[in-house]
Amino acid sequence: MKKFLPFFLLIFPFYNSLLAQDTINEQKESIYTEARYHYYLKTILLFNEYLDTETGSFNTTQLRFLHPIANKAWNLRVDLPLVSTNTSSINKTGIGDIGVGISYIPYLKHKKDGIAFRARIISNSAVDPALGSGKWVFAPAIFYGKYIKKDHILWIVSLENQMSFAGSDNRSDINLTAFENYFMFILGKNWIAADVAFKYNNTNKGYPNNAFVEFGRRITKNDMAYIHPSVAFGGHKTYNYGIEVGMLILF
Template sequence: MKKTILYFCIFFLISIAAKAQDGDIIAKADGPFMEPRFNYFLKTILLFNEYLDTKNGSFNTTNLRILHPIGDKSWNLRFDLPLISTNSNSINQTGLGDVGAGISYIPYFKKDDGFAFRTRIISNSAADPSFGTGKWVVIPAGFYARYFRHKQFLWIATVEHSQSFAGSSNRSDVSVTLLENNFLWFFGRNWLATDVGLRYNYVLDGFQNNAFLEFGRKITPTNLAYVHPSVAFGGEKSYNFGIEMGLIILF
């Protein structure tokens, strides 16, 4: 199973790279990575709150995410500052989670499709062991995006792997591969999205999958809000159900 997933990831990236040799790069304003929900070319502030119900209690994460394009805007920096609250056995705790930073690069896209790469580093910086993994984690990822039906629909496929490389020897290693498909339907100032993530945890030797349904709306041309409930499934699922609400500011 492990080799099958890894081979699939490699094949996925090679196929996209081969496709990228066809056609010319076009103006960034016309590409699928310019959509407000996943905009790589504008400065972005994303503030969201996610509640997760688990078998050991609940986790609530309030996250501030900042994205900043650099250079010719094919590059993008990302910073995440999570504040986590837990409620387990009637004990409430709140503190800083694992702070993360990343960089994205879009080497190619056309009017209707394109692909990007991203690498993130999650630090072992949580204020309490229950707020983080206790590890430093590197997360490389590849994305393929494609419009359908005259930009009415957008598909974003993701291959991502999380791997710990340092941190507390008393905590479990992190080794997880994610295959994700996100479909968005745009209508008026609104969008509706569905997502299924197949996530395999090599340490636990089991799946930690999830799926969500998202509804979002443009409040103004540069301010958006969304809500999405989610449910987890698989033999080693990390939570039962959750709900996330967010506000996106583009400038």
């Protein structure tokens, strides 16, 4: 069942190593004697997310590429978004804000729990102001994950802060803290997940929270597909509802 886990690298950085450890375990059980050795796999994630907002819609088609580096306890991530907006006054499509991140796992115990850290830089690279934030953003995060109930349930808690440090003076600063709780239920080749993220926007003093449920299935040994509808709630929410569909390929 851990072969599902790399998919969730889009949210939590140490799932990919858990899958890879299962693969290595078939060849060398003693790999678990050293907790710092965590073997990532190369991963491509392609997904499309549609968001309904008060003024129209916002659609993002994104390619995410992950590659192990150093001693494979580290992982490099690159996000390439194609964004479309559709409102009464704006209808544009183009490259959005490109992001680069790195993840590190200082501790991971097989079939038990793990800790991970991630840092991302989201660039001010959108081809049009309507397609990006207009800011350079630094986003550090910490994660803790634990298997519950004989590996059938996985719980992840995370804390991330997004802070702008450069960019257009005409755009609002970004200072957002997100506390997220995620549960995944594994059912053979399928999974069901639920997530609630509580957020505080220190710029406008709002609470743009959101939640989603997710349904996924392993198609082949290295390919997985999923769909998840979401809803936003709280003051100053950034959208009303959304739906995301994606596919993940390991190689």
